[in-house]
Amino acid sequence: MSSINKVQDEIVEEFELFDDWMDRYEHIIEFSKEVPQIEEELKTEANLVKGCQSNVWLAPEMKGEKLFFKADSDAVITRGIVGLLIKILSGHKPEEIAQADLYALDKIGLKEHLSPNRANGLSSMITMMKAYAKATA
């Protein structure tokens, strides 16, 4: 199993502990506190993933052979899901990130947050993460 999928399976397991949806959101809000913070000076137009509902800022960083991400969002729940995505994708080889199949959010029932209809910036954020990965792979 790839290291990315290992993280995804762990996250799915974690969320399965919660029956109540509000508890799941509590957990997502916890994740929002763990997002590797993008520096204020990197919150530029170029790093902004503008959504109609909420905004996401995202910056990539290569360390050795691995690609890391830093991010932020103006909405807590969006930031929490950003945190989940970063936990899944950050710190792996670019080619792994580019090829990753993001199934965890679907499995824990957060799929609708990734729909472009939500206009919260998350769908474009994934596209951007993958584009960075492809460009550096």
Added chain:
Amino acid sequence: MIAKTSNITFDVEAVRSEFPVLDRVIYENKPLVYFDSAASSQKPRIVANTVRDYYLNEHANIHRGVHFLSQEATNKYEEARKKVRDFINAAYDEEIIFTSGTTDGINLIAATFDKVHIKKGDEVIVTGMEHHSNLVPWQMMCERSGAVLKFVPVSDEGELILEEYEALLNDKTKLVAVSHVSNTLGTINPVAEMIKSAHGVGAQVLVDGAQSVPHMKIDVRDLDCDYYVFSGHKMYGPTGVGILYGKKELLNELPPYKGGGEMIKTVTLEKSTYNELPHKFEAGTPNIAGGIGLGAAIDFMLREDLTDAAEHENRVLEYCENRLQEEFSDIKIIGQAKEKTGAVSFLLGDIHPYDVGVLLDRLGIAVRTGHHCTQPLMNRFDITGTVRASFGMYNTTQEVDALIEGLKRAEKMLS
């Protein structure tokens, strides 16, 4: 304080029983609370049944058909036009143009008005609280025609600053476009007064009635507006149908909007002559089911005394505003106009509206969050969005209580 007594006959439970969707339980065990009627209202049985019956038993293309079904469908469609005419007290059937909705009606006027009324340097006035659909078409028209777009500013309370409006009016003003009720703030604008002033300088007025028609009795002759536009789906009717009302002599002056069938009188390969009102503006096969369904929505609304229904809705709105202010120390109600209907916009401290909306949703409560297609208004208040609860005649104060409980929970989780 003496409780306000009321002798209204409005029976909200009877109204609710006409809307099966309101009985839904979502996300396993959450009774649905629908506070998003300003985006689109729910549909009563009579509307759904009328549309279904039309499709199952009565459908044919309308106008010029010699056969039974076509004539029957034509009659029903034209009956719906008459219902709309009576509903808004227009003088003639042909002043009622079926459109696909408010946006379509505004675009019809914005695409044709400049061809007969605008020369370079003329002025068009809109307000700082318009929905994008009553702003962008005028920007496009002005760009094309060289007219200048002017804006009526909005006060801190969320009201139009009328002195500024009066000061903008001059003999170059050709058109004023204003919403009757703000979709974001719920502000009722004094359109009758504004129309009178505009007419004083020879300007015409288009009123965006998308958010007013569902909540109040509209009399276009009393208002003396030149154009009035609204949508079926916000007034308990089907989606994809709307109305443009225009004074007959003014609609006659405008050129056709779209070319096609229905809107022509004679066609040769080189040239066509155009049909008369209302058909001149109704090219192509219309939304027949939508039109007939809109007629049913009017029947539904007229079963109630609309003044009583409005009083009920305003009580729910007022109750909501009062409870928000009582229960949350850092609540900020955006839009504190004296005259409001239909909606309340607010911010809970510095909590992002999206977070509030997501959590309320999981509690079964449907609100809308974001800029509500009024970005200039958001800029005016220096915010990026609000949480908006909006009401229909089926909403109750108990539902407001559920909203308040949901907000308390959301606030606790997010702060």
